[in-house]
Amino acid sequence: MPPTISVANLSKTYASGFQALKGIDLEIRSGEIFALLGPNGAGKTTLISIICGIVSPSGGSVHVNGHDIITDYRTTRSLIGLVPQELPNNAFESVWDTVAFSRGLFGKPPNPAHIEKVLRDLSLWDKKDNRIMTLSGGMKRRVLIAKALSHEPRILFLDEPTAGVDVELRKDMWRIVRDLRDSGVTIILTTHYIEEAEEMADRIGVINNGELILVEDKSTLMHKLGKKQLILQLHHPLEKIPSALASRGLTLSDDAMELVYTYDTQGERTGITSLLAELNEAGIKFKDLSTTQSSLEQIFVSLVKRPS
Amino acid sequence: MNFRAVQAIYLFELARTWRTLMQSIVSPVISTSLYFVVFGGAIGSRITQIDGIDYGSFIVPGLIMLQLLTQSIANASFGIYFPKFTGTIYELLSAPVSYFEIVLGYVGAAATKSIILGLIILATAGLFVPIQIAHPIWMIAFLVLTSVTFSLFGFIIGIWADGFEKLQIIPLLVVTPLTFLGGTFYSINMLPPVWQTVTLFNPVVYLVSGFRWSFFGVADLNVGLSLTMTLAFLVLCLVIIAWIFKTGYQIKN
Numbered sequence A: 001m002p003p004t005i006s007v008a009n010l011s012k013t014y015a016s017g018f019q020a021l022k023g024i025d026l027e028i029r030s031g032e033i034f035a036l037l038g039p040n041g042a043g044k045t046t047l048i049s050i051i052c053g054i055v056s057p058s059g060g061s062v063h064v065n066g067h068d069i070i071t072d073y074r075t076t077r078s079l080i081g082l083v084p085q086e087l088p089n090n091a092f093e094s095v096w097d098t099v100a101f102s103r104g105l106f107g108k109p110p111n112p113a114h115i116e117k118v119l120r121d122l123s124l125w126d127k128k129d130n131r132i133m134t135l136s137g138g139m140k141r142r143v144l145i146a147k148a149l150s151h152e153p154r155i156l157f158l159d160e161p162t163a164g165v166d167v168e169l170r171k172d173m174w175r176i177v178r179d180l181r182d183s184g185v186t187i188i189l190t191t192h193y194i195e196e197a198e199e200m201a202d203r204i205g206v207i208n209n210g211e212l213i214l215v216e217d218k219s220t221l222m223h224k225l226g227k228k229q230l231i232l233q234l235h236h237p238l239e240k241i242p243s244a245l246a247s248r249g250l251t252l253s254d255d256a257m258e259l260v261y262t263y264d265t266q267g268e269r270t271g272i273t274s275l276l277a278e279l280n281e282a283g284i285k286f287k288d289l290s291t292t293q294s295s296l297e298q299i300f301v302s303l304v305k306r307p308s
Numbered sequence B: 001m002n003f004r005a006v007q008a009i010y011l012f013e014l015a016r017t018w019r020t021l022m023q024s025i026v027s028p029v030i031s032t033s034l035y036f037v038v039f040g041g042a043i044g045s046r047i048t049q050i051d052g053i054d055y056g057s058f059i060v061p062g063l064i065m066l067q068l069l070t071q072s073i074a075n076a077s078f079g080i081y082f083p084k085f086t087g088t089i090y091e092l093l094s095a096p097v098s099y100f101e102i103v104l105g106y107v108g109a110a111a112t113k114s115i116i117l118g119l120i121i122l123a124t125a126g127l128f129v130p131i132q133i134a135h136p137i138w139m140i141a142f143l144v145l146t147s148v149t150f151s152l153f154g155f156i157i158g159i160w161a162d163g164f165e166k167l168q169i170i171p172l173l174v175v176t177p178l179t180f181l182g183g184t185f186y187s188i189n190m191l192p193p194v195w196q197t198v199t200l201f202n203p204v205v206y207l208v209s210g211f212r213w214s215f216f217g218v219a220d221l222n223v224g225l226s227l228t229m230t231l232a233f234l235v236l237c238l239v240i241i242a243w244i245f246k247t248g249y250q251i252k253n
């Protein structure tokens, strides 16, 4: 299947002279949830703003379903819904009116049933006649989502969807995102919260300083770069780590009841077998053992720190 | 052509008028009535006639022009400035609409409002003074042309403005003085010769003169010249808007 979005050598230099994107190449697959992960100022918003038509690219190209976003913007933009990062504090009009307006703007015939469904899904139905300016921040965010969904997009962009959002909306949002994905909608979200990418995404792209550092299946990424820890719970507290085991890089917990061994899942051998043998030789007995995988957070930090 | 988008923008903008009925319709009507009382009543009792027309009737076309210009500019500039100000412009830019359609929606709505307002003021004027319209078709033509042209001009100001002060500065410092000096309340033939020449650099003079001709069949200037100048200003606005969208000036990074 051809990629839903294909970004080639995309660059952006703002009028200020600041280069926000440096030759981005990226392909988004049909029907996936893709998380664009990066710290503030990495270029996430710039990238999706270009794809959506809000910012002009300085170089390179973007195709959506094979259509160029500039020469064939009508086709590409009709396919896309965008929930922006900034909260426009708009307006005197009612929730219903603004959502219906969005649908019209995207050239779709009126469909009250669809708008009703969107509003109900977002728990906005009882607010449909309220003016937007009277709503709380969380409710305004829901309205932005409703606007983006009003024209039944095939691709949905969510820019920092959970920044400053309450738990309830966060849950609702993920439920809606999963439902949309199940109905075949491709979803691209940007975030600087690693848990969000970890929780939701099928694939993750890490962006920093306008460069895409890597793009990987989430599981591959976790596996490839993940460090694991083997935790051994001891029978008896250990005063100090025996010198025979010094080269292993073991750490002892504060209560001296746990030994922690960190190993790289990428390595040819984990060294666990020999470690266990050495422990046995040293007469250290353990009653239980467990492993933990390092979070994306750690992966991310190590990636961004890594000189490229 | 994304007609639905044009329609959505157009109706959205007209709905804004309903929400702000006081500002959009009622206050221009009241201020025009005040002009009638002050100028028509007080001054009219002394001037009585210009070019053989009762002074009260003489100022009607100019007063309509005055409101047409200010309201077209105010409506159109605010209509496009507001989404820029609140950030909702993102939606316009990400929608499958062409620049032409955006202009059509915003300027069409602003011009529609002005035309309706112009007709309401005309009707209001009819309550104060007798009104005759010698060339109704031309009257409507000037009404529409002026509304469209100055709505385009307002649209340009709305895009150029990056703050509320800028939004108001051109109407306040340029348009209002030009309108008052544009022959609304007098015939330019009443001015000393030097000032008559200076006045010819004021574009509003051509509008008022042409519009007045459509009412009374007499005018300070040749009606063809009036029409040419109005059309020239229309074309100028269109060229500027085309340039704005081509370069993304003030709307797209």
Ligand SMILES: Nc1ncnc2c1ncn2[C@@H]1O[C@H](COP(=O)(O)OP(=O)(O)O)[C@@H](O)[C@H]1O
Pocket: A014, A015, A016, A018, A019, A020, A038, A039, A040, A041, A042, A043, A044, A045, A046, A047, B253
């Ligand atoms: N209009 C602009 N003019 C100049 N620089 C900008 C503009 N918009 C964003 N930037 C800069 O580009 C960089 C990337 O911004 P952005 O794409 O918003 O990052 P992110 O969404 O990842 O936080 C930042 O350093 C930001 O300051």
Ligand SMILES: [Mg+2]
Pocket: A044, A045, A046, A085, A159, A160
């Ligand atoms: Mg951002």
